[in-house]
Amino acid sequence: MNEIMMRQDAAPVIQSDAERFELIQRKAKMWASSKIVPAEYRNSVADCTIALDMADRIGVSPMFVMQNLYVVKGRPTWSGQACIAIIRNCGRFDHVRVVYVRDKDGTPTGCRIVARQVADGSEVSGTLVTLEMAAAEGWGPKWRTIPEQMLAYRAASFFARVYCPDMLMGMWSEGEPEDVERNRAAAPNPFAEPQAIEAPQQSASIELSELQKEQVTFDAID
Known part of the structure; x- marks a missing residue:
């Protein structure tokens, strides 16, 4: 194979x-x-x-x-399983494992890829991807419907970007283009021109009315 x-x-x-x-x-x-x-x-x-x-x-x-x-979204994107297959079969690693972190009920809450480098036998670990991270970053709806699968896919993508980025050829993996586009649309534009703040008209009229009343009072005293 x-x-x-x-x-x-x-x-x-x-x-x-x-x-x-x-x-x-x-x-x-x-x-x-x-x-x-x-x-x-x-x-x-x-x-x-x-x-x-x-x-x-x-x-x-x-x-x-x-x-x-x-x-x-106009960008070539690897499927989630492609990243895992590339890591397993590129010849640079062996003993590649998808390691889940689970809560006390056995539900997966995080995942990372762990492997041994063939060149020197050292063990390397990818970034721990968690459901908390997905929620904080606002990642897409698949994280709610198939969280275990998405944890493995994103963990493989993060691992490959660090330890064999040339194999991905700079491309994103499944779910990343949508997540980036969603976050970009929600983020404020730091280069937008600041909007002028107009003084509330009602407050100005009230203040003017009070001044007029004071003027009338002073005229009556004089």
Whole structure:
């Protein structure tokens, strides 16, 4: 299975070799004509070419990229399970574990990825992602419906960004584009022009009326 998911003999970047780029394009035409590939890639030679390029760069099968890469909010986004699969199969880690933190009732409240680095045998741990963090950041509705799954997905994304960011190629993972867009829409604009504060008209009229009464009183005394 590892040979299918992650190839250790990844080819060089295709843009560095014109002949190889032409070969990839010919392959992309074959992939685009297939009925097995996801609908987004059918009859799209350009998208298939990009998918094959990405597969070459990170050493995975083209089908893995096509099945796990989506465009959300205008940005290419990895599926949640893709991050976990990349960590497990990139060859840099072994003994990869999804570790949950649970409350006294056994309900998961947090999650982190723990693994051992093949290079030196040291154990590394990813950021602990918690439901409290999700609530504070205002993350989406899936955190209420499938919290255990979302904890694992986000924990894998955080781990990969620290220990193998090149494998994600700078892309977000499932749920992140929506969360960022939601927070951006809710945040105040720090560069917005301050609005002028107008004095309340009613208060001004009341104060003027009081001054007029005082003036009348003084006139009567004189």
